[in-house]
Amino acid sequence: MADTFHPSADSDLVTEEELFFDDRAFDGFARAEVSMVLTNPHLEDNPIVYVNQAFTRTTGYPRSAIIGRNCRFLQGEDTEKASVDALRKHIQADETVAVDILNYRASGEPFMNRLVVSPIIDSKGRVQYFMGIQKVLRKGERTAGPDTVNEQLMEVQNRVHADLSMIISMIRQQSAATSVPEDFAALSRRIETLQLLYEEMKLSDTQSTRGTIPMGSFMSRLACAICHIEGRSGVRVSIHIEPAEVPIEVATRVGLVASELLTNAFQHAFDRLDNGLVEIRMSQLSAGGLRLIVSDDGTGIPRNMQWPSDKTVGGRIINGLIEGLEGTLHLGRGAAGSFITIDVPAGASLSE
Template sequence: MADTLEAPYVDDSSFDGFARAQVAMVVTNPNLDDNPIVYVNQAFTRSTGYARSAVIGHNCRMLQGDDTDKAAVDRLRQGIEARQTVSVDILNYRANGQAFMNRLVVAPLFDTKGDVQYYVGIQKELGHDEQDASVDEINTQLLEIQDRVHSDLAMVIGMIRRQTTATSVPEEFAALTRRIETLQLLYEEMKLSDSQSNRDVIHMGSFVSRLACAIGHTCGRSGIRLNMQIEPLDVPIETATRVGLVVSELLTNAFQHAFDRIDTGLVEVRLSQLSAGGLRLIVSDDGIGIPSRMAWPDPATVGGRIVTGLIEGLEGTLQLGRGAAGSFVTIDVPAGASITE
């Protein structure tokens, strides 16, 4: 894995964030029997008609049918066996049996030892007017998207595995979807920035607000309120990637653990600009709090390793405070921090 991430900006008028675009994303794990699907985005479910629950744990060949070209399947299999990026046009079938043509790019995701941890597939459904379009032009668009996803997932997987080899496969998969969808919201903000001729930065206030609401909707429950005090500020794309993932880990931890056996509570997210530049992120709760005897972030957990790795990469600092009720985490990121791995 590279020491630094070279992640090109995606400039594709058909791309409006993986969560809504007609660019489907699939992640498979070759270390499990039959290389099953472990993640798909909403564009995939919308395009194929399959619910996530119907495809997770199955091989992608379930999309093939009687008229799928065997030569295309062979090229795809050979590329995967050779651990190389491969692009094919392949006839797939929706859940209702309707056939459609896909342009598919599949690439391996390696760990630091050179072993393949996942395969990432980006696919675009081809309309009748696109099936004769330039292969090079469409492949370039898909490869730009795939490069961005590949770099971001490589960063996450690298931090998951950095400090220990004891991580279990189920532990990784339990939060994989949430971490990828955190990145999806970032990609949507990237597109918004592009439309405003501001391609080098992300509107961090908008990104964090949407991310916090999404996590609150997914992880929250009745009686637990979410309050946000977020200033509008712009940050570089790579900084936004890491800060967004930190927000995701901290908020999820608060919703899942801070209110055990408590019916009501408050989670707060504050984002502000420091006087010398940079930003300050505070995530707090008024729940049971993190026990004083507990080391946090916990290096024995995936989330703990991710938070530690992200903050180190940002050259930032983390302070844990314990109040009369609950806990608060303060993270400062300096201006112009050089992103490191």
């Protein structure tokens, strides 16, 4: 890997053991109350490869005791066979399924779990993962069927499904040789970014009918979380975020762009340097659009480098997100380091 600031190549081969997230990466993420799990059908027995903190709190199992196991380990003596059979049938057919199923916590305590499982499909229609969204049913909710209580859960499922499908398609775009393990390694931080967005949407507790979120709050928390995880001694951080109310789809894409740019600045801008500065600025334009600027005073992007490059996962994601926003990207080179300016027009049509 070159000693310069450039989009993460994500090109190193990933072993099966390296598929799973590093627990440290979740210190500030994944606190939404609705549990989320991803399984990989391309590995033997379709094991769990990701859970959020809500899942570990609900079940009482630590992440180390969950990752790599099939979800059936939560079943027990009184779990109804009909629920299990329904799950198996629809998963084998690559179909979405919603069931109420009796699961058991690590303590042995049973709980009724409303579960929605759906395949995550890439741009060529191939199943890459299965996503489970689940919620513990309270006593009053158990008397109603899934069709009458599921609106909130299905909204969460639809939101997460759409976001993950978008990211997977960008990761695999123009890269037919990309393997599922490499895809999953490239998904990790992007899922964490989405988790913060879901918290801001408050999907965990109440169904919001608003189509916007406070972008300033979301971006501030996102920037602080990435700085906490990726920051290092000697590198200062300056954050200037103006308040703005932004459509959810725009917030999703802008947040993912910011995550890519900030992470790569920390990872690549200060090789062999003891000190540095990373700045992130977001402001609302007079006409109603957004301007995002991420800059550093590090080694800088070489002038002969094409950036962002569609030959890297990070480059494909950035280009795909900007294109979907109908936005523009400008790369500038200063006396030290680089600065990247993203402009998003008001009323972006969010083309796919």
